[in-house]
Amino acid sequence: xxxxxxxxxxAAEAERPPKSEFWKLTLGSIGVVYGDIGTSPLYAFKESxxxxxxxxxxxxxxxxGLVSLILWAxxxxxxxxxxxxxxxxxxxxEGGILTLMALAQRGWQAKAYIVTVMGMLGAAxxxxxxxxxxxxxxxxxxxxxxxxTPAFEPFIVPLSLIILVGLFVVQRRGTAKVxxxxxxxxxxxxxxxxxxxxxxxxxxxxxxxxxxxxYGVKFLTAHGHIGFLALGSVxxxxxxxxxxxxxxxxxxxxxxxxxxxxxxxxALGINYLGQGAMVLAHPEAAASPFFLLYxxxxxxxxxxxxxxxxxxxxxxxxxxxxxxxxxxxxxxLLPRFGIRRTSETQTGQIYIPRINWMMLVIVLLLVLMxxxxxxxxxxxxIAVTGTMVITSLMAFIVVWRCWNWSPWGAAALIIxxxxxxxTFLLANLAKVVDGGWLxxxxxxxxxxxxxxxxxxxxxLAEKTRRxxxxxxxxxxxxxRRPRDQRVPGTAVFLTSHPxxxxxxxxxxxxxxxxxxxxxxILSVLTADKPYVPEEERVSIRPISDSFMQVTLHxxxxxxxxxxxxxxxxxKHGWKMDVMQTSFxxxxxxxxxxxxxxxxxxxxxxxxxxxxxxxxxxxxxxLPTDRVVEIGAQVTV
Numbered sequence: 001x002x003x004x005x006x007x008x009x010x011a012a013e014a015e016r017p018p019k020s021e022f023w024k025l026t027l028g029s030i031g032v033v034y035g036d037i038g039t040s041p042l043y044a045f046k047e048s049x050x051x052x053x054x055x056x057x058x059x060x061x062x063x064x065g066l067v068s069l070i071l072w073a074x075x076x077x078x079x080x081x082x083x084x085x086x087x088x089x090x091x092x093x094e095g096g097i098l099t100l101m102a103l104a105q106r107g108w109q110a111k112a113y114i115v116t117v118m119g120m121l122g123a124a125x126x127x128x129x130x131x132x133x134x135x136x137x138x139x140x141x142x143x144x145x146x147x148x149t150p151a152f153e154p155f156i157v158p159l160s161l162i163i164l165v166g167l168f169v170v171q172r173r174g175t176a177k178v179x180x181x182x183x184x185x186x187x188x189x190x191x192x193x194x195x196x197x198x199x200x201x202x203x204x205x206x207x208x209x210x211x212x213x214x215y216g217v218k219f220l221t222a223h224g225h226i227g228f229l230a231l232g233s234v235x236x237x238x239x240x241x242x243x244x245x246x247x248x249x250x251x252x253x254x255x256x257x258x259x260x261x262x263x264x265x266x267a268l269g270i271n272y273l274g275q276g277a278m279v280l281a282h283p284e285a286a287a288s289p290f291f292l293l294y295x296x297x298x299x300x301x302x303x304x305x306x307x308x309x310x311x312x313x314x315x316x317x318x319x320x321x322x323x324x325x326x327x328x329x330x331x332x333l334l335p336r337f338g339i340r341r342t343s344e345t346q347t348g349q350i351y352i353p354r355i356n357w358m359m360l361v362i363v364l365l366l367v368l369m370x371x372x373x374x375x376x377x378x379x380x381x382i383a384v385t386g387t388m389v390i391t392s393l394m395a396f397i398v399v400w401r402c403w404n405w406s407p408w409g410a411a412a413l414i415i416x417x418x419x420x421x422x423t424f425l426l427a428n429l430a431k432v433v434d435g436g437w438l439x440x441x442x443x444x445x446x447x448x449x450x451x452x453x454x455x456x457x458x459x460l461a462e463k464t465r466r467x468x469x470x471x472x473x474x475x476x477x478x479x480r481r482p483r484d485q486r487v488p489g490t491a492v493f494l495t496s497h498p499x500x501x502x503x504x505x506x507x508x509x510x511x512x513x514x515x516x517x518x519x520x521i522l523s524v525l526t527a528d529k530p531y532v533p534e535e536e537r538v539s540i541r542p543i544s545d546s547f548m549q550v551t552l553h554x555x556x557x558x559x560x561x562x563x564x565x566x567x568x569x570x571k572h573g574w575k576m577d578v579m580q581t582s583f584x585x586x587x588x589x590x591x592x593x594x595x596x597x598x599x600x601x602x603x604x605x606x607x608x609x610x611x612x613x614x615x616x617x618x619x620x621x622l623p624t625d626r627v628v629e630i631g632a633q634v635t636v
Contacts, residue, residue: 038313
């Protein structure tokens with residue numbers, strides 16, 4: 001029953017990086033992977049106290065019980081579920097909700113559509129988290145200024161807006177250079193968390209009773225409905241856990257696990273214990289327990305360090321949104337958006353302008369709508385818990401179908417995780433009216449868009465398939481034409497259906513009366529794995545004396561750059577000169593059809609999304625001076 005896991009361990013051992021690289025990756029993971037969860041102490045315990053005590057004086061049982069719940073949430077959800085278990089469910093070293101979807105689809109092909117819907121919902125919920133994290137993190141850090149002096153309070157929102165605008169504006173320059181500082185700065189942040197906590201734990205060592213889970217359970221049973229609602233705020237302590245899995249491919253399992261066990265978890269635990277001890281000794285500190293951990297002279301430096309840490313955390317979430325978008329496009333869940341690489345050497349360093357500016361607008365609106373981190377905390381959590389539930393369900397499919405466990409064994413492993421996730425989800429759903437509706441609305445819009453795009457592309461493919469001309473029958477007639485009627489050079493026709501004649505080829509013959517000496521039917525396919533090795537990139541099949549089929553294979557985490565793949569094609573026998581080659585594309589202008597198989601609203605939405613999509617020449621990075629586009633109107 002443990003065979004697949006052992007094989008994965010052996011593979012990981014074989015591919016383990018050199019020791020110097022391992023420590024570099026470990027330090028880097030502290031900044032990128034743990035930036036989000038590392039800034040949770042700014043608001044998690046404060047909001048938990050507020051939910052549990054209703055603004056009144058917190059009692060000893062309340063403080064000890066909440067700290068116990070936070071510590072065991074970190075242990076169960078982050079350590080056991082993500083660090084120990086989910087990091088093993090990788091697809092060629094990559095992780096994340098859509099990677100898990102691809103694995104589950106491969107293992108349960110008979111129910112692939114159900115798995116796809118789950119993946120789309122999880123991805124949609126992730127975007128809700130991606131826009132709330134920068135807003136709540138930066139607001140919570142800048143709010144420390146009013147602890148230094150109340151005179152700063154009117155400037156908190158304007159200063160937060162300036163920081164956030166600057167954060168999104170610099171995205172186009174890439175993060176490859178500044179990312180080198182993420183790990184060291186965030187490591188300093190975690191050390192500061194531990195120091196601030198240790199001082200007050202020494203003052204009130206009775207807070208160490210929180211390590212016993214009995215006090216967390218006692219708090220829940222004694223406080224009933226209020227205790228259940230407080231779980232929604234307790235969950236704030238584990239937001240960011242999904243980043244562990246999503247960033248697996250960037251750092252590897254070993255560095256991520258070592259960073260958590262060796263620094264991040266101890267620092268977080270000590271800080272939460274320290275905040276609890278601070279409120280035990282000074283109940284009036286409940287309004288801002290984090291910054292009051294530090295003496296007056298250290299509070300302003302801590303505000304500056306906290307602001308830097310939240311910017312790093314926000315950067316990691318924004319980069320995650322780019323990566324998720326790239327995967328969704330490659331998997332056919334979203335229209336084509338322009339993707340720019342910001343580093344020639346670092347995989348995953350990409351920038352998607354449309355996603356960047358849309359996120360900025362939403363983040364700024366959130367700050368202006370909610371004004372404080374406490375108000376925004378009500379909106380936080382639902383998206384993350386929803387994603388975690390879906391992750392657990394898809395993990396069951398992977399354990400059962402891909403790792404070949406018995407269904408009962410897989411259920412015994414996954415059901416406890418699902419129950420924990422569902423408990424936190426239900427607790428967060430209680431905050432829907434207070435702001436929790438926001439990520440649900442965002443996720444609903446994104447889910448509707450993904451469904452419309454997927455079903456629209458399917459309907460369009462079905463319609464064009466009925467009118468398509470089989471390529472074999474077309475070539476049979478073309479090959480009878482005299483050779484002296486052909487023009488020199490090579491014509492490349494892009495198509496997603498290599499068995500049928502590309503529309504551009506048909507229109508070129510019909511309207512331009514032209515056929516080249518050499519013709520290539522080119523298809524670009526996305527594999528169900530993150531990366532395709534160079535030796536598997538190209539497959540070439542001669543069809544006739546003047547026609548050949550070329551298929552380029554890319555992973556769902558790769559940019560489908562056709563120009564860069566051309567040298568690989570030469571190694572496989574396609575002798576071509578780019579300056580003597582023309583790329584023919586068919587540009588479809590879609591029009592809603594009265595007899596469309598889709599509902600009218602879905603048909604119209606698909607057409608608008610298609611107009612919003614980038615053209616194929618840009619998306620596939622074709623040489624712009626060698627591209628010929630032939631237009632056609634199509635009803636769908």
